[in-house]
Amino acid sequence: MNCLEKRILRDGVVKPNNVLKVDSFLNHQMDVQLLDEIGAEFHKRFADCNITKILTIEASGIAIACSVARCFNVPVVFAKKSKSINIDGDVYVAEVESFTHKCKNQVVISKSFLNKDDRVLIIDDFLANGCALQGLISITESAGASVEGIGIAIEKGFQIGGTIIRNLGYRLESLAIVDEMDAEKGSVRFREQG
């Protein structure tokens, strides 16, 4: 069992409707030491990929992405969820539906920060239905860059996102895959990974 799985068992809270609250350490309050352990683990797993850029999406992916980027000594780029007046018109765009927030967002990345020579590691905190990831993959490929890997902190294994992304042939590593949760018992069952 890795550091994140242990922490989920200790401090995660299972709520009805398959909500796993990890907001005391991962996506509202954040334990930077844990983030750095997660960063080191992704660095180990993708060390052979010659990563040139870490790509994530605001907001809760940013903290993990920075810890990963520090290990690889490469920049982070985060996709923005609405078009700001500070982003030039020259952007890559994808439409992303959020499972958590029940809404659609356009996510954009300035064309200045992704190019055909980039070898991209996509990082995010959660993977559920995979829509956010599909948007980031779409943007990466629009830039002519390559998706070398995808690192997710917590995958909801009982939702379709992970299966879709793996079926598409991407190298997806999730530190914790939750296959079952029970709000009444407060229990979480992780998928065993080799």
Place this chain on the structure above:
Amino acid sequence: MNCLEKRILRDGVVKPNNVLKVDSFLNHQMDVQLLDEIGAEFHKRFADCNITKILTIEASGIAIACSVARCFNVPVVFAKKSKSINIDGDVYVAEVESFTHKCKNQVVISKSFLNKDDRVLIIDDFLANGCALQGLISITESAGASVEGIGIAIEKGFQIGGTIIRNLGYRLESLAIVDEMDAEKGSVRFREQG
């Protein structure tokens, strides 16, 4: 001249209407090494404050806040801009108007993550009219916690925010205070700080 001022002169772009683009290193693409230098500088400046928590607001404050928190070895909490179904009802709320996005947001923090014993250092990337900061101060004081200091990467010295916050008696440190920008010349003039 500190690391951030140097970087602004090298890679910042001055646009019309007093827009300073730093999105190649600070708030879209992010240079983690620079973030860590900024974190170390804030740690030095607020080392005497017994900080227990770093508070910021999504999205672009998160990366800097994490680098600061690493130096202090304390958690980060970031205020969320819209109410998520994953946040319990028990939240502190403030209304914040964004200069950049020309819109109002409710920002919320779960009551679980701020309490009366917290000694808070508020961190953000930009200070312009100060509305975001006022919201974070309001939330901190609603929790009965103390605002020990405020660390800003870039303050627009020709806008009112910094003056308001200092007049209110808060200890505000901005690494770079831009007193004048000229889009035609592409020039930036920093305030001299002691």
